[in-house]
Amino acid sequence: MALRVAVVGGGFAGAAFAIHLVRLASTPVAVQLIEQRATPGLGLAYDSTDPAHRMNIPAAPLSTLYLDQPEHHHDWLEQSGALAADPDMATPRGRYPRRATYGAYVAEQLNQHAQRPHAEVQHIRARARSLARDAVGWRVTQEDGGVVTADAVVLATGHPPAAIPGPLAAALAGDARLVPDPWVPGALDGIGPQEDVLIVGTGLTMADIVASLRSTGHCGRIVAVSRRGLRPLGNPILPPTPWAGFGGDLPRTALSLLRRVRGAARAAMAAGEPWQMISSVVHGSGQEVWAVLPLVEQRRFLRHLGSFYSAHRFRMGPQVQQAVEDALISGGLEVIAGHVRGVQADGVGISVTLAPARAPVGLTLQRRVDRVVIATGPTPGATIAANPLLAAACEAALLRQDALGLGIDVDRNSQVLDVAGRPQPGLYVVGPPARGIFGDLVGVPDIVRQAQTVAARLLAGG
Template sequence: MSLGDALHTRAAPRVVILGGGFSGAIAALHLARGATVPVDIDIVEPRPLLGGGVAYSTPDPQHRINVPAARMSAFSADMGHFDRWLRRSGVLAMDPQALVKGGHIFSSRLEFGRYLDGLLREQAAADGPAHIRHVQRRATSITPIPRDAPPGQSFGYAVALDNGARLVADRVIIATSHPPPSPPPALLHALGDDPRLIANPWAPGALDALAPEARVLVMGSGLTMADILATLSAAGHKGPITVFSRRGLTPRGHALDATELVGDFASRPATTALALLRRVRATVASAEAEGKVWQAVLDAVRRDARAVWQALPLAQQRTLLRHLRPFWDAHRYRIAPQPEATIHELEARGQLAILAASLADIRADANGVHATLRPRRGGPALTRTVDAVVVATGPAHDHLIDAVPALAPLVTAGRLRPDALGLGIAVDGQSRVIDVRGMPDETLWVAGPLARATFGELMGLPQVLIHAEEVARSVALRLPGQTTPEPAKKGVRHRVSA
């Protein structure tokens, strides 16, 4: 069967997955692979590419995966799967720059999206009790279908689509993608709908109108900034570029030859943010004294992140987010070698300046956009007159529930609520949505970053992969008549199709 099949007549429970980016695609793939009874899996995703989402649908070849391909996969038990797929696909012949020192591959992000899409279509065509269907529409609302008992539970869900159609689901997995950046109110007030404000650099063609000599101001210095600079540089941009963020932190590079992790943060984990910081710093110092790199320590923290996060009381989680998160993001979410080299080249030419500063004032007239920046460490204000302002502050996760109108009926019904940290949706340790009474719902799940207030590190591989696999297993075990599937074995090989 193919993903484009029409509605069929088999009497089977239906699982609707809201969002077909990485988390939704992985949940669907592993739910289908783990099901031993008939189940219909509908992935509601308006993009044509399943698994692409915001990150892996970008057509710009300069937008690279930010970890080596050998550390990316659709199968946590076989992390080399994507790397083998790339080497057999012929991608390296078309994109030789993807291969960097040491034989590591940093392909375009679109290739990873194509890889995921191919796996889902292969699974959909395979024999088995699961039926996968791509519903290429946008969900407009998810409404509980009530039943008499138990109170507050539902018989299922009515999922309304933007073409007027409706799906009836027994279970729903919320796997919505990253929301667009949220420009500061002062910026919106000053520029409004002025075309010189590029509020969403991820929008197709967002940077195309910039003249080669345009003066550009980029607000934000993370990985989105790196994408912007890579795109501008490849297009031959010659104008001056100023990047600023409150701390001026930029993504750190990889230590590609470091394979051994250093440190144990899960045994007797720290219970305060300060104790955790001191433990990490001490481990880094000890590692460096032995000639080992800090990346090996931070990767050990990432490995143990769930245990570390869940050992912190809520107040300490808030402290960590307020004071340490920017430093974690800069060191954890590293930059691919290609855009890293681009940034160094732009700085060496004097074309790029990266500042630790905040926006003090901004106004616009016919001569340009005039920004006043307040340096973080004091001193006189800095002024920049530019032709464009690009917002690169990253996804507005704190507004995610509001940014997904389809979730509104669930909020109104008390079936879904934000988590206590403002990171996404409140879920329990199995990723079941917690309602306003504090009760987990056996029919409503979250896969992906929206669950990170409970699980901690859920923004990068392999943590998002492992979490989506866990959600798929949990949902599969609740299918009527389901038998416990045999757990995946390490080192298992999956069929690779070019």
């Protein structure tokens, strides 16, 4: 009899897991992928039709689905005709395809694996609502009443939605000039070419919004605001040479981590090397470092260094970087460190009061805009509460929030811990909801590695 695995969430992480399960299995496996989107494998990131949305990492070696074939995605781009159709993906920094193209790659690989003789992969287009375990295994019940029974369940439910900052939520509730989720297809379509826009958030989502707007001829002013006003940085032109890293001597505090990374970056730059080589290695050994940092230091890191880490680690692809730099140089984009203190909306526009960071108390900036777009990223702490399935499983004591409040508590094998901290047999998490335990678990390479590890463990009877 086939090993029956239900995967809840058929975004990138769920698809990567299914691919590796089939790839590694030598006996029959039956995967039921529960995903409401029409095409599994795309998820939030790659279910995009906007040509301005591009990968932020080069195809080789970072966005391969197979760690033992670092050129796989890079070569696929040529073989599939994607490169010929979009020659702009080729840059001196590597190939940076559209995110839709990456989605097509993942979906195609999933389809190919679904056709293997020992595999059965079924897409159940539904939203899972509850989870239960009995003597024979797991039951996942969908909102439409359908039930999937399985020997194991993998939760790959992805990111929680962004939260709307209080003053904006109060003043613009139900107002069409507020775009709460820029990833909804067509969300930016209503923004006129001359309209002025406030973007709340200055990370990669802000960069994508600027690239999207400018690619359609938008020439209004854009103001972007976040607490620290840190923008994502770019990738180096030359491939960075590896840094030896931390060796066996891993930092045990957030401060020593910061000091060592800064020291290494200074030394690299003095030797004419790009600083990104340090950032890449820090990312490469990030999970190892995270595992030895005590909880109090992990908290300290998130509080004081998290946004600096993100700005250096989650870098822009060259095409998006160009769009952002053009907008900055032309004066069309203003980035402000601070927060939204007040909002007044009337029939002709939206007046926003911003409180700049590091400014004398009481000093504010006024900006008048036509539209507001929320780009604050996943709401910390909302992974479980925002997903009815996870909230119900938490209430049923099957899972709990991790100690940092970032997602679902799991052990080092990605196995879910119940409310009493006991590993749940056959219940796993793949992707960002497990990042409280693994640290950096957001980008493609980290998710692929974890998906492969969990697949191997499950097949080994774990």
